[in-house]
Amino acid sequence: MSAAAGGEAPGPPSGFAKRVLVTGGAGFIASHVIVSLVEDYPDYMIINLDKLDYCASLKNLETISNKQNYKFIEGDICEPHFIKWLFETEKVDIVLHFAAQTHVDLSFVHALEFTYVNVYGTHVLVSAAYEARVEKFIYVSTDEVYGGSLDEEFDESSPKQPTNPYASSKAAAECFVQSYWEQYKFPVVITRSSNVYGPHQYPEKVIPKFISLLQHNRKCCIHGSGLQKRNFLYAADVVEAFLTVLKKGKPGEIYNIGTNFEMSIAQLAKELIQLIKETNSESEMENWVDYVDDRPSNDMRYPMKSEKMHGLGWRPKVPWKEGIKKTSMF
Numbered sequence: 349m350s351a352a353a354g355g356e357a358p359g360p361p362s363g364f365a366k367r368v369l370v371t372g373g374a375g376f377i378a379s380h381v382i383v384s385l386v387e388d389y390p391d392y393m394i395i396n397l398d399k400l401d402y403c404a405s406l407k408n409l410e411t412i413s414n415k416q417n418y419k420f421i422e423g424d425i426c427e428p429h430f431i432k433w434l435f436e437t438e439k440v441d442i443v444l445h446f447a448a449q450t451h452v453d454l455s456f457v458h459a460l461e462f463t464y465v466n467v468y469g470t471h472v473l474v475s476a477a478y479e480a481r482v483e484k485f486i487y488v489s490t491d492e493v494y495g496g497s498l499d500e501e502f503d504e505s506s507p508k509q510p511t512n513p514y515a516s517s518k519a520a521a522e523c524f525v526q527s528y529w530e531q532y533k534f535p536v537v538i539t540r541s542s543n544v545y546g547p548h549q550y551p552e553k554v555i556p557k558f559i560s561l562l563q564h565n566r567k568c569c570i571h572g573s574g575l576q577k578r579n580f581l582y583a584a585d586v587v588e589a590f591l592t593v594l595k596k597g598k599p600g601e602i603y604n605i606g607t608n609f610e611m612s613i614a615q616l617a618k619e620l621i622q623l624i625k626e627t628n629s630e631s632e633m634e635n636w637v638d639y640v641d642d643r644p645s646n647d648m649r650y651p652m653k654s655e656k657m658h659g660l661g662w663r664p665k666v667p668w669k670e671g672i673k674k675t676s677m678f
């Protein structure tokens with residue numbers, strides 16, 4: 349573990365209204381959240397805890413890395429003694445827990461690693477946060493905990509029926525987090541979001557993968573039929589959602605962070621081919637697509653209702669055409 353932040357010694361400097369611990373902050377979504385928090389909340393100290401796994405990059409945070417209200421600490425959520433020390437020294441008020449193993453394909457191969465990091469690591473973190481009497485603990489989960497559906501729209505009370513090791517580990521971690529509310533009224537909040545896209549996403553995920561393949565004149569590889577549909581939210585909209593939950597999310601509650609905008613993977617490939625290869629010819633587009641074996645399980649859709657988030661005043665704003673253009677130019 350190492351602290352790397354403008355020479356600041358361990359321990360909380362005085363003068364910050366809140367001290368927010370963001371885990372996994374060198375990853376895709378949390379890095380966007382940290383940049384917004386550091387810029388928009390100068391009276392909050394933002395502490396980024398990340399073990400710098402293969403998908404992490406501190407470059408995502410270059411614009412704010414020298415700010416007085418930001419600190420990076422390299423470390424692992426699966427190390428209880430270190431995590432206890434962190435809460436003792438940093439006097440954390442709020443936790444936003446993003447750190448996880450996140451790639452569904454890898455979860456079929458390294459399932460136990462997903463259980464270890466996502467379930468055990470989350471338990472270590474929530475337990476230490478409880479001991480430290482943190483005032484709010486936000487656990488970032490996923491729509492995948494619902495399993496797939498063709499027409500039923502999931503709301504927050506729908507049963508969890510995960511169908512892959514990644515989703516199962518996120519669902520199991522939710523149970524541990526929720527149990528701290530049930531047992532102790534420890535103020536936890538759980539979010540379940542749709543697929544997120546935008547700049548800085550590691551190119552193992554479908555949108556940056558297809559963009560990167562096409563930019564290197566290689567074909568988009570589509571799992572199975574390509575008819576599976578996914579809801580896509582732009583990163584800036586998701587940042588707004590987390591800031592809303594931070595301010596207004598109620599203890600013990602679960603919030604779906606979703607969008608009605610959905611697209612099949614085959615259609616996604618088509619749109620990216622049009623954008624990057626600048627063609628509308630159907631036969632030319634077919635040349636940029638390769639159908640490969642499907643995953644052991646691949647849910648058809650994750651339709652979700654997000655009325656609870658709408659009730660807090662959040663709605664996604666960035667249109668797909670604008671978001672995907674910004675993402676592909678990055």
Ligand SMILES: NC(=O)c1ccc[n+]([C@@H]2O[C@H](COP(=O)([O-])OP(=O)(O)OC[C@H]3O[C@@H](n4cnc5c(N)ncnc54)[C@H](O)[C@@H]3O)[C@@H](O)[C@H]2O)c1
Pocket residue numbers: 371372373374375376377378397398399400401402403404405423424425426445446447448449450451465469488489490491518540541542543544545550
């Ligand atoms: N990307 C999506 O579309 C999406 C959708 C819904 C929910 N989520 C959830 O949002 C969170 C962030 O997703 P992402 O796509 O930005 O992830 P990511 O893979 O880009 O980043 C994960 C980060 O966690 C860090 N990390 C991993 N294990 C760690 C450990 N043991 N200790 C400390 N840090 C560790 C990694 O180094 C990395 O920086 C995850 O919890 C994920 O389940 C993601």
